[in-house]
Amino acid sequence: MLELNGLNKTFNYGTPDEVKALSEVSLGIASGSFTVILGTNGSGKSTLLNAVAGTFIVDSGAIRLNGRDITASPEHVRAAFIGRVFQNPFSGTAPNMTIAENLSIASMRGKNRRFSTALSGAAMDGFYSRVKELNMGLEDRLENNIGSLSGGQRQALTLLMACWNRPELLLLDEHTAALDPKTGAKVLELTKTVIEKDKLTTFMVTHSMQQAVNLGDRIVMVYKGKIIHDFSGADKKALKPKDLYELFEDIKRREMIDPATSEILKANYV
Amino acid sequence: MYKRLKYSEWLIYYPAKLFPALALIFAASALLLFSSQKAAEKAGGTAGKFFRLAVVAYSDTPISEEGRRGIKDGLMETGMDEKRDYEMAEYSAHSDAAALNGIIDAVKNADYDLIFTISTPALQAALKKIQKTPVVFSSTGDPIGAGAGKSFSSHAENVTGICSMSDFSGMIKLVKEISPDVKKIGTVFCPAEINSVLYKDCLKKAAEGEGISLETVPANSAGEVADAANSLCEGRGVEIICQIADNLSAASFPAILKAAAAERIPVFGFIESDAKKGAALSYAKDYYRGGIDSAKLAFRILKGEKPAGIPFEYISKTTLVINKKAAETAGIKIPKAVADRADSFIE
Amino acid sequence: MPLLLGTFTIGFILSILAIGALISFRIFNFADITSEGSLALGASAAAVLIAARSFDPFTVLLIASAAGAAAGAVTGVLHTKFKINALLAGILVMTALYSVNLHVMGKSNVALMNEETVFTFFNKCLSISETANKTVSVFGWPAGAKDLSGAALSFILALVCGTALFWFLRTELGSAMRATGDNPQMASALGVNTDLMVIAGLALSNALAALSGALLASYQGFADVQIGIGMLVWGLASVIIGETLVREKSIGLAITSAVMGSVFFRLLVAIALRFGMNPNDMKLITALFVLMALILPSLGRGGKFFKKKADPKEDAAATKPSEIV
Ligand SMILES: Nc1ncnc2c1ncn2[C@@H]1O[C@H](COP(=O)(O)OP(=O)(O)OP(=O)(O)O)[C@@H](O)[C@H]1O
Ligand SMILES: [Mg+2]
Numbered sequence: 051m052l053e054l055n056g057l058n059k060t061f062n063y064g065t066p067d068e069v070k071a072l073s074e075v076s077l078g079i080a081s082g083s084f085t086v087i088l089g090t091n092g093s094g095k096s097t098l099l100n101a102v103a104g105t106f107i108v109d110s111g112a113i114r115l116n117g118r119d120i121t122a123s124p125e126h127v128r129a130a131f132i133g134r135v136f137q138n139p140f141s142g143t144a145p146n147m148t149i150a151e152n153l154s155i156a157s158m159r160g161k162n163r164r165f166s167t168a169l170s171g172a173a174m175d176g177f178y179s180r181v182k183e184l185n186m187g188l189e190d191r192l193e194n195n196i197g198s199l200s201g202g203q204r205q206a207l208t209l210l211m212a213c214w215n216r217p218e219l220l221l222l223d224e225h226t227a228a229l230d231p232k233t234g235a236k237v238l239e240l241t242k243t244v245i246e247k248d249k250l251t252t253f254m255v256t257h258s259m260q261q262a263v264n265l266g267d268r269i270v271m272v273y274k275g276k277i278i279h280d281f282s283g284a285d286k287k288a289l290k291p292k293d294l295y296e297l298f299e300d301i302k303r304r305e306m307i308d309p310a311t312s313e314i315l316k317a318n319y320v
Numbered sequence: 321m322y323k324r325l326k327y328s329e330w331l332i333y334y335p336a337k338l339f340p341a342l343a344l345i346f347a348a349s350a351l352l353l354f355s356s357q358k359a360a361e362k363a364g365g366t367a368g369k370f371f372r373l374a375v376v377a378y379s380d381t382p383i384s385e386e387g388r389r390g391i392k393d394g395l396m397e398t399g400m401d402e403k404r405d406y407e408m409a410e411y412s413a414h415s416d417a418a419a420l421n422g423i424i425d426a427v428k429n430a431d432y433d434l435i436f437t438i439s440t441p442a443l444q445a446a447l448k449k450i451q452k453t454p455v456v457f458s459s460t461g462d463p464i465g466a467g468a469g470k471s472f473s474s475h476a477e478n479v480t481g482i483c484s485m486s487d488f489s490g491m492i493k494l495v496k497e498i499s500p501d502v503k504k505i506g507t508v509f510c511p512a513e514i515n516s517v518l519y520k521d522c523l524k525k526a527a528e529g530e531g532i533s534l535e536t537v538p539a540n541s542a543g544e545v546a547d548a549a550n551s552l553c554e555g556r557g558v559e560i561i562c563q564i565a566d567n568l569s570a571a572s573f574p575a576i577l578k579a580a581a582a583e584r585i586p587v588f589g590f591i592e593s594d595a596k597k598g599a600a601l602s603y604a605k606d607y608y609r610g611g612i613d614s615a616k617l618a619f620r621i622l623k624g625e626k627p628a629g630i631p632f633e634y635i636s637k638t639t640l641v642i643n644k645k646a647a648e649t650a651g652i653k654i655p656k657a658v659a660d661r662a663d664s665f666i667e
Numbered sequence: 668m669p670l671l672l673g674t675f676t677i678g679f680i681l682s683i684l685a686i687g688a689l690i691s692f693r694i695f696n697f698a699d700i701t702s703e704g705s706l707a708l709g710a711s712a713a714a715v716l717i718a719a720r721s722f723d724p725f726t727v728l729l730i731a732s733a734a735g736a737a738a739g740a741v742t743g744v745l746h747t748k749f750k751i752n753a754l755l756a757g758i759l760v761m762t763a764l765y766s767v768n769l770h771v772m773g774k775s776n777v778a779l780m781n782e783e784t785v786f787t788f789f790n791k792c793l794s795i796s797e798t799a800n801k802t803v804s805v806f807g808w809p810a811g812a813k814d815l816s817g818a819a820l821s822f823i824l825a826l827v828c829g830t831a832l833f834w835f836l837r838t839e840l841g842s843a844m845r846a847t848g849d850n851p852q853m854a855s856a857l858g859v860n861t862d863l864m865v866i867a868g869l870a871l872s873n874a875l876a877a878l879s880g881a882l883l884a885s886y887q888g889f890a891d892v893q894i895g896i897g898m899l900v901w902g903l904a905s906v907i908i909g910e911t912l913v914r915e916k917s918i919g920l921a922i923t924s925a926v927m928g929s930v931f932f933r934l935l936v937a938i939a940l941r942f943g944m945n946p947n948d949m950k951l952i953t954a955l956f957v958l959m960a961l962i963l964p965s966l967g968r969g970g971k972f973f974k975k976k977a978d979p980k981e982d983a984a985a986t987k988p989s990e991i992v
Contacts, residue, residue: 103856129858142856144849146916147842154839155846159858163839178322192322211857337920341912341927348934349671353808355941356670380947411940414950417894418677418901421887422933425673426940441891444778448888449673451800467778467888511769512892514776540765 052079052219052251057101057111059275071097072108073275081116081218084245084252084266088259088294090301094275095255096137099221102253104128116218130160133212133250135205135225142208145197149188149207152196153177156211184210184240202233206240213244220245222254226261238265259291269294273301356429371406371622374427376446377438379415381567383607386591387438387459390611397612398619413442420445428453434618437481438611440466440514447476454627457481458614459607461515463632473631480617480630484610486519486590487638488526491562491603494640495588496530497658499559506535506558508548508569508576516566519590523564545572549579558585563599565590565606573597586650595641595666600650605635639663668805672814674937678930679821680882681901683828685909685925687875688902690832690868693921694848699869700757700899701742702876704764705735707895709877711768714777714890717784724785728881735877736870738764743866761895768892775892784885789820817886824882828875829922835871836918844868845918876902904953905929908960932956 059072071094079085089095101108104125113121120128136142143152154168154177174192182189184206188199196204205225212220222241226234238261245252256262262269269286271279279297281289335342375391377384388410392402400406411427413420424445427435434454437443443457444466455478460466463483469475472483495502505527509520524534535558539548545568552558561580563569569576570591577598580587589595592604613636621627640658643666647654684706691699709731716727738760745756769775787797793816795801801812835841846854847864855861876898884890909928913920935956936949944952 124860125855126858126860129856134856136852136856141850141852144846144853146849147845151842152846155842155854155857155859158839158843163843163859165835165838165840168837168839168842174322189322334920337913337915338923338927341909341924341931344912345927345931345934348931348938349675352674352934352938352941353668353671355938356668412947412949414897415893416897416901416950417883417887417891418681418898418933419936419949421677421883422674422937422940425670425677426937428673429668429670429941440776441889441893444776444889445887447780448886465778466776467780512765512775514774514891517774 055112086266089272131218133217137224139201150192387611390608394612394615458610477628480627510568519564546575549576553583595643600647678933679825682926682929684879685905687872690872703895704761705873705876706880709880710884710890711771713881731881732874736874739869739873743869747862904957911960
């Protein structure tokens with residue numbers, strides 16, 4: 051159970067670049083549920099995920115994960131419970147280290163790292179069998195640097211790494227957006243399999259209406275740092291991509307009108 | 321099951337990768353070995369009336385250049401002629417400790433007849449490594465502290481040299497003669513230079529013996545000397561600056577003169593050229609003299625004396641140079657008794 | 668022969684500094700100039716402790732390294748906790764260490780003439796007399812027994828440090844440290860305390876620098892407060908020359924190549940000195956060596972001598988599906 055309570059975050063406070071990226075965001079997410087977050091560019095989706103992951107500490111509000119208050123914990127402490135996949139395929143892996151070394155770091159998430167060999171024979175066998183499940187032929191390249199892999203391969207590995215030790219919460223930030231459609235679809239398929247297998251609580255940002263409709267059991271729509279729509283249960287099931295398009299059109303229209311109306315008001319009253 | 325490289329495969333893989341590097345190191349070693357062997361043979365062949373000398377300096381400062389100049393002039397005074405009687409190789413470590421060790425190794429290997437060291441670290445590096453070739457040091461304030469021996473007469477067998485201690489009590493006497501009421505003198509010193517700290521302490525002792533207190537301000541780099549000098553001259557009641565001789569202040573002496581001039585404080589220097597640069601007077605047993613004296617010791621050794629039998633010496637001669645104009649500008653009168661003793665004047 | 672052995676000894680002693688520099692320069696991607704101060708700190712601490720004669724020479728090395736580690740940790744804290752630019756943090760600590768070193772020694776230079784150092788201790792173990800200049804024959808070349816044992820000891824110590832670092836970098840903690848330098852975002856997301864890793868890494872790097880300084884002081888018989896000046900450049904030069912020689916970046920080879928680079932570099936300098944280079948040109952020539960090491964590989968890159976590295980930009984430019992808003 052993830053509970054967000056009145057989260058606020060303002061970037062560059064007190065400067066001309068001030069952005070209110072999150073304002074009074076409250077959300078409760080049941081364990082085992084799959085929530086998709088939608089919103090236009092700059093609406094605050096990534097910021098929301100980063101707030102949960104601990105990339106920054108929120109200005110106010112509270113974040114609780116399965117009863118623990120993690121509002122003020124640093125990122126690496128929360129990482130014990132949270133797995134993440136980033137939009138950029140290069141963010142989630144260490145390029146100058148081998149596949150095996152990357153996996154070994156992931157396999158220690160939430161555990162005490164010690165002075166014992168990272169790549170013991172047993173560990174290598176473990177990496178081999180789980181990488182083999184990806185069906186990408188990477189199991190024979192465990193000692194190659196990750197930097198030599200394609201974006202899709204790296205993203206698949208990042209996903210594997212994020213879920214290596216079952217996380218209490220999985221955060222996916224447009225993790226297929228930078229891949230070509232075919233690879234993207236493959237990684238998405240993989241995502242579904244992993245989530246279903248481990249019954250992971252998932253929080254996924256996407257720009258794809260189709261993905262939003264196909265995946266998950268809840269859709270949260272964000273606009274200017276606020277939650278403006280929240281569909282779950284039967285409402286969510288009933289949604290079609292077309293409905294979502296319309297909601298977006300609506301937002302766009304509002305954005306168009308807002309400045310215009312204010313101009314009219316100004317002309318009349320100032 | 322993951323198949324790792326077998327150990328036997330590593331045994332091929334690693335050496336293959338390292339081979340070019342190993343080959344290069346081997347080649348360089350061989351070059352060094354053979355060339356140094358040749359040098360040693362050559363040295364053996366020419367040893368006779370013609371001498372091969374080396375000068376090793378630790379840093380490049382006015383003081384080590386003065387020392388080198390002194391050695392050359394000193395050798396000339398003994399009647400030796402460069403080219404006819406000796407050749408002299410000059411080395412400087414540019415203040416780099418690793419290079420200093422390399423130079424000492426190279427010098428040792430080349431079998432020179434005699435090695436001059438300039439400054440304390442150069443002497444110390446030579447002490448550790450050179451046991452046979454005679455070493456003559458100069459520009460070293462405290463050879464005993466540097467580890468060259470137990471006393472001036474009982475010391476390392478192949479080492480002797482000139483202790484470059486200034487004449488502090490002589491300077492204090494001068495100060496008393498010139499202005500009898502002086503209560504406070506001052507100097508800038510460099511905590512990083514072993515000689516500088518030593519000289520500061522000696523000057524303090526000499527001054528306090530005459531009821532004068534010594535005000536000191538530390539400076540660690542050339543950039544800090546001007547600030548240190550300003551701080552020394554302003555509001556501390558320093559009446560005369562007796563600037564001790566160290567690398568840092570020698571290199572930045574004009575900055576000290578400038579600060580003193582602004583407050584009309586006379587400057588007395590311990591390096592002969594100080595007076596020429598604008599100090600009111602210089603009373604010098606300086607590094608140039610030290611170089612000359614060490615060249616004379618070297619001459620005795622080359623003529624067959626054993627260094628073990630030559631005690632360390634202080635610099636032989638003290639030179640008093642008076643800069644009349646600078647003294648006048650600073651508002652001091654040089655008594656006739658002092659002026660009569662001067663070796664030279666700068667008008 | 669003494670020239671060659673002396674060159675190897677200094678090469679191995681400074682290779683410990685070089686593998687320390689490898690940590691800051693190749694793992695965390697910045698040149699940590701704290702090492703110059705740490706090297707002098709190690710030398711000062713060792714000289715004072717040796718002169719005090721209250722510890723055995725190996726304990727002295729450990730204490731000196733610990734002092735260096737503390738200095739590195741300070742740089743790490745300044746950089747991670749106070750967000751001071753890494754280069755600047757290094758400069759600050761190096762500057763401060765200058766005064767610290769003067770305090771440690773109480774003066775600017777401490778001489779160690781007849782004290783027991785690791786080198787004399789090793790000679791004692793091999794029953795080599797300090798005073799008699801015994802020579803032994805190495806492949807027909809006469810070599811001073813003391814010179815030989817000095818080179819052997821420094822080789823053993825470099826080997827021990829290199830092996831220890833190799834082992835450490837392959838442990839769970841060590842790979843977390845490497846990941847921190849390689850991709851801090853990833854490391855953090857996988858639960859690595861990146862700040863701690865940077866602090867620990869710099870501490871380790873500076874402990875090695877200090878050890879190198881302590882050995883240098885023991886070997887040359889004195890410590891001077893200026894002993895560290897310019898050393899980082901030589902350490903980095905060794906790393907770069909080593910990489911050029913070996914051209915492979917796996918951990919074991921990187922460490923080995925740094926050691927080889929250090930030895931090779933000292934050999935080049937010794938050869939230059941041997942052939943009567945004008946002393947004023949020394950720094951210029953050493954700079955040219957490093958420059959050569961830097962540009963030689965890029966001259967060869969036109970051909971197929973080097974494996975092509977993956978170009979991140981190519982993959983990142985993949986197109987988005989059309990259904991995306
Ligand atoms: N670290 C930061 N510093 C300053 N402003 C930031 C920072 N991170 C985000 N912002 C601002 O906060 C707002 C929300 O950004 P966010 O990245 O969350 O949008 P998004 O919904 O993820 O958009 P996109 O679909 O383009 O990824 C934007 O206006 C952005 O400029
Ligand atoms: Mg985003």
